[in-house]
Amino acid sequence: MIGQQLSGRYEILNRVGGGGMALVFKAHDKLLNRMVAIKVLRQQFVYDEDFIRRFRREAQSAASLSHPNVVNIYDVGQEEDIHYIVMEYIEGSNLNEEIKRRAPFQVDEAIHIACQICDALEHAHQNQIIHRDIKPHNILIGKNGRVKVTDFGIARAATSSEITQTGSVLGSVHYFSPEHAKGVTQGAKSDLYSLGIVLYQMLTNKLPFSGESPISIALKHIQEDVEEPRKLNSLIPQSVENVVLKSMQKNPEQRYQSAKEMLLDLETSLSPEKMNEQKFSFDDNLDDDEQTKVMPVIGLNRKVGQMDIDNTIMPELKENNDKKNRFIWVKPVVWTFSTIIILFSAWFGVKAVLGMLDVPDVEVPDVIGLTLEDATIELEENQLIVKEPVQYKYDNEIEAGIVIEQSDISKKVKANYPITLTVSNGQEEVIMENYVGMQWVDVENDLRKKGFADGKIEMEMVLYDAPVGEVIEQTPSPDEKYSPNDQDVIFSFKVSEGLGxxxxxxxxxxxxxxxxxxxxxxxxxxxxxxxxxxxxxxxxxxxxxxxxxxxxxxxxxxxxxxxxEGDPDNVRKPKQAIIVAPETEGEESTIEIKITDAIGTDRVWKVEKIVEEETYYVPVVLMPDLEGGKATISVTVDYKHVGTYDVKYEDYE
Missing domain, CATH: 3.30.10.20 (Trypsin Inhibitor V; Chain A)
Structure with missing residues (x-):
């Protein structure tokens, strides 16, 4: 399609991208003399009339959006079997490319990008438009840093159709919400789930769910818990992780209720009072109707009628029964005495056992500050034991091996009671990041955010065949372990100043x-x-x-x-004949001719001296949308204005 013109107006210059549904081209709008992006549907979709109708309707609906973080849609059209959308051209890259190139992002940059996406979604949701396909591929980042969300409404057209594209589905399924994966109705909260995944990927350089097929990934969205971002990137504040976890809840009711609510949390997540807030949690109990209930067993009652034995049994049997009734008292008496003997035996047995279990009370000593070995000895001497396993945690002030916390200090407990001890692991060591290849300004900014002062950072500029400002060497080396609180650690960097x-x-x-x-x-x-x-x-x-x-x-x-590339097609360059005479015939006069046209204002075309009438053919440049589609020629003689001549574009069409 390169070089082709659509609707006699949009000249296709080159291809800049594409996806499962469409190809994207950079084009020149000849009417308004500006660059635009044109999304052209792939040929395999142009014969589905229902899809085309839905596609045009959704694109026109999305064109109603007007927001600084939404790509503007200028036009929707068709030429023969080519269906296209004309959009704002963004010079830059998409977020997917940026993630591949340099993720994980700095936390503040990821939040800045997510805020702009969230702001765009809030505007769309307020206008009853759901995106349904939020992913890094649909997020554009201009050279000025502004984020633009694209493809509003197009995803809905594709979803409502029977169209399938394996590559497209595989790319989008990583960002599906659980309700999307189930095939149920998707609302605004589905977009927020997808935005949570985009933020997760920016912060960790990893997708939360992956698999060998779209189905396996979709099932993970429905069934599996996501790995917490802070386990993958320890630099993420708890407040930021909370935003990610809340937006990615399986149950839409446990997510943010609106993009505006999520935007508020994003904007305040890096404030000092929120960065160390409690970890996000939610009530995952089922509703009462979903709880398993134990039903009572239904028994059957029946009444047995008494028979008048005296009137129904034979005399012989009655005599035998009379003999038996004389000894009927024996069995109850035996059972009563047996029960009394058993109860007395049990009472004496319990008393004996309680006497054996009568454990003395002891006071728990304070072992904080002792080594684990000395603390264990101290507790054993007081008839106490150390609870296994021993707890360990990092402490920037207490050396490794020293007890820093314990349970039940000075309390009275039974002998052999287990005491919980927490032992210092010393200063926490971290792995040095690889800053080689990064710009020094970004490296210095990152170190200062981590709390390293001027005295801990050294930088030397050296001549080197690398872009100016790029880090070419560092100490400690990448992946080397160090303690942030070690006073002897100096962060040293060599930075390129180019080759001169x-x-x-x-x-x-x-x-x-x-x-x-x-x-x-x-x-x-x-x-x-x-x-x-x-x-x-x-x-x-x-x-x-x-x-x-x-x-x-x-x-x-x-x-x-x-x-x-030369003049645009709509440029006209006529020459206007102008007759100029000296102020006094036969005497020398200085004439000056100025032009105001599509090139500029009051540009001097000629200054010279004449003694007689002269004819000049003045070249002007006309364009229909510049200077009102006309040019003006101004003439002065001896510095006095003597005439103005207009040249109109319409006279040369």
Whole structure:
């Protein structure tokens, strides 16, 4: 599609991305003379009429959003079998690329990005629009650092259709909410779950759930608990972990109730009073209706009627019964005496056992400050034991092996009672991060956030074939263990100052090949951009950045040059005939001709002396959307204004 024009207005320049549903191109809007991004549906989807109708409706709905963190949708159109959306062009990268390149992010940067996404979701949810596909691929980051959320409404069109794309599903399923995985209705809280996963990934450089197939990953969203972020990155404050855990609850009712609520927690998560708050927890008891209940056993009662034995049994049997009734008292008496004997025996037995179990009370001594070995001996001498296992924790002030906490100090307990001891592990050692390749300003900022003062940080600038400001060597070395509270630890860094500097050449008006040669001869790297530019011939440079001509530039620095693609198609360059006479015929006068047109205002075209009437053909540049679509020619004779001439674009269409 490169070079193709859509609707006679959008000229496709180059492809900049794509996904399971569409391809994305950079294009030039010839009508408004600006760059735009155009999302074009893949060919396999253009024959599904129901999907196309839903796709257009959802895109038009998303176009109603107006927010600094939402990519603006300018137009939705169709040309033959090409269905497309015209959007704001963001020069930068997407969050997925940034995570691959440099995650885990600094906590404050991750929070800053998440806040902007959350703000965009709050605006969308207020307008009854659910995104349904929040993931790093749909988060754009401009060169100015502003975050833009894209593809609002498009996910809904795809979800409502029967379209499937294995690669697309596999990419999105990592960010599914449990209700999405179950196939039930998704609301605003589903977007917040996905945002929680994006924040988790930015902080840990790891996805919470992964597997060999979309189904296995989806099941994990429904069934498995997520590994806590702080176990993967100990630098994450508890308050920030709490935001992640709350947003990723399986039950939507236990998540944030709105994007606004989540945004408030994000914005305050790094405040001193919240960073060490209690770990997030929730009531996971089932509702009463879901509890297992034990039902009583239903018994059957029945009444047995008495028979008048005297009137129904035979006389012989009656005589035998009379004999038996004479000894009926014997059995109860035997049972009564047997029970009394058993009870007395049991009473004496219990008394004897209690006498054997009569353990003396002892007072628990204070063993804090003793070594574990001495504390164990002290407790055993007082008829007490150490509870296993012994607890250990790091302490920046108490050396390793010393008891720092114990249970039941000075209390009265029974002999052989287990006492809980907590023993110091000494100063906690941490693993030195790898700062090589990072910019010094970021490294210094990170160390100061961790509490290291000026006296602990040393930096030396050295000539080196690396970008200026990049760390090229560090002490302690990467992955080396050190104690943050060790006074002898000094953080030493060598930072590149490049290979020296030279004077930046002037590339404006030079051909592309000549400009490249000039940059290469001076050891400078370059990036080439192409764009339409009035009055600069095709193939010639009309802009250079970030270093102006004549300024010092470091060898190896990257210079961006903009090369003209020539005039836009809607430029007109007529020549207007102007007759100018001297103030007095035959006497010399100074004339001056100025032009205001698409190139600039009051630019001097000619100054000269005449003695007789002259005709001048003044070239002007016209564009329909600049200077009202007209040019103005102003003439002065002997510094007195004598006339103004208008040239209109419509006269040359």
């Amino acid at each position: 500097s030279i004077e930046m050449p002037d590339l404006i008006g030079v051909s592309k090949d000549a400009a490249i040669s000039m940059l290469q001869q001076r050891g400078l790297n370059y990036i080439i951009e192409y764009d339409f530019y009035i009055n600069v011939p095709k193939g010639f440079v009309f802009r250079q950045r970030p270093i102006d001509a004549g300024s010092p530039v470091n060898i190896g620095q990257e210079i961006t040059i903009s090369v003209s």
